[in-house]
Amino acid sequence: MGLFAHTGIAKLAPVTNGAARMRAVATGLLVLMAAIFFTARYLEPLHPGWGFVKAFAEAAMVGGLADWFAVTALFRHPLGLPIPHTAIIPRNKDRIGDTLALFLKDNFLTPSVVARRMYRVDVAAAAGRFLSNPDTSGEGRLRLGASRLFADLLDALDQERLGGMVKQAIASRLRTLDISPLFGQSLEAALREGRHIPLLDSVIGWCAETLAANEHLIREIVHERANAILRWTGLDEKVANAIISGLQKLLFDMADDPDHPLRVRAETALSNLAFDLQNDPEMQARVARWKQEIVDNPAMQRWMDGLWEEARSGLLRAARDPNAALAGKLGEAVKQLGLTLQQDERLRETINRFARRATVGATASYGDGLVRLVSDTIRGWDVDTVTGRLENAVGRDLQYIRVNGTLVGGLVGLAIHLFELWA
Structure with a gap:
């Protein structure tokens, strides 16, 4: 994905393949409208119908250029010119990070929000299902992955x-x-x-x-x-x-x-x-x-x-063979524990209450730290990294705006031309 920037964050490619393809389509459509405009302008004296084509292509060029300017101004200076109120995202990178951090804090990392969410989560029942049915594919992969990680860590330590x-x-x-x-x-x-x-x-x-x-x-x-x-x-x-x-x-x-x-x-x-x-x-x-x-x-x-x-x-x-380890009495004990967690309502409520309190307590204690981590991380990214990440996320849709602007502009130009003829 590229080399590490001085901030330690890996830079992404400027745009993904899909966004680059749509950019080429939008630019090609704009060039096509320009070619149609000059062709219609040359042929307009020969037949009145070319006037409609010229009006459509002329307005389409205006709409396409306007939307190209608007889309480009979000991420960089159009044509490299320091036009005021362009390169909006690079200039406001820190403010965007602070706003995102505040959004996370106010909507996700407040104790009241976490408590409401945790009331709908049955941690004990989920743990009981995991323990009593260890052979399901997803949980089996999870167990095997955790076992493999534990074995690798234990094997990698300095044994002496x-x-x-x-x-x-x-x-x-x-x-x-x-x-x-x-x-x-x-x-x-x-x-x-x-x-x-x-x-x-x-x-x-x-x-x-x-x-x-x-x-x-x-x-x-x-x-x-x-x-x-x-x-x-x-x-x-x-x-x-x-x-x-x-x-x-x-x-x-x-x-x-x-x-x-x-x-x-x-x-x-x-x-x-x-x-x-x-x-x-x-x-x-x-x-x-x-x-x-x-x-x-x-x-x-x-x-x-x-x-x-x-x-x-x-x-x-x-760790390397968790299925064998859980095949004997240990496995039966684990399954019995899982069934107990699912069937004993008092025990399940006690565990869920502990999980809620622990999660809410962790949010109250470390929520501000997580918010600062988001803000400081975005502040630490260089401008190219932020621009590349956001453009990768929404670049394809923004190029559709250019295409739509070109076509809608052409239709508006065609309507204005018809109005001029009938007026």
Whole structure:
């Protein structure tokens, strides 16, 4: 469309093809009338009928020239002559911009006008239809376009810097989070609701399995620690069997008896730990140090890097294939949300009220800024840009005015000639 002007606005071509074609037609018609006039003037003595042709062509030239002058005077000086009250649009560019800005402000960007318009717009229902019927062609293209844009933006970002920002944000959040009371409250709730019992049972079962798998180690330890007399008499084997049997019985009793003393002691220890986590400053400081060491551990840093990469890959997959992302439970949830927005009148009214208030508030806050943007933008355009834009918009119709002026002028001239003959 041309090079950028110094204002940063792309200049348009002076006229579009349609306007240029109509300009050629109007100019050609004017030239034709001039040729007819001179021909009729030469042939008028030969026959009275040529007088009618001459009158028509003469008046048509006058009308065509007058309308050419009027049309040209809107955009530039006719023939480049600085005739007063010509080049009207270039001379009044700033005033036109200010008038257009005031027109927009008074008729479109006032809170009352926007509020009346928004009362007729059902934002919630439109959003509900979009969410519950995502397969329609227009909305599908919109969703695919938005997804593609989001994917391109995410893919274009500096991943090392962005990943570092995400990792720093997670680490900073973990450092400032006081996890001791959270752990203490969670442990206290688990004890109160009996959710610790399966954990204790699992620990006891693991201990029993470990004991069964390592009986030979206990026997070797007892055999090595026993003296020669015990080994000679075989008592070391009996001692080892007694130890193993005792431990097995202890574990079996703990598994079968919920009120076993060791289980009670374990629950008491857990209860004391829950209390200390919530109330003991020394315990809280110790947990805070452990948390800091874990956050600063290189393995934790690598885990957070992997977490970000997995999240980013998942976002890219969902953005590049929104249909697949919305095919499962997420898609059903989105559709259900859309149906709810359409069927729940109270929810729909709440959302519409929020949309109206937000739009009216944005108009009240930023309407003047938008108006100034229109005015300042037009002021920033150079004269050729403004002239070209307006001429492209109405140039074809203005050339029709020239054509009509030529023909109407000719008819008026013909009528005057007839009046002169009959008078």
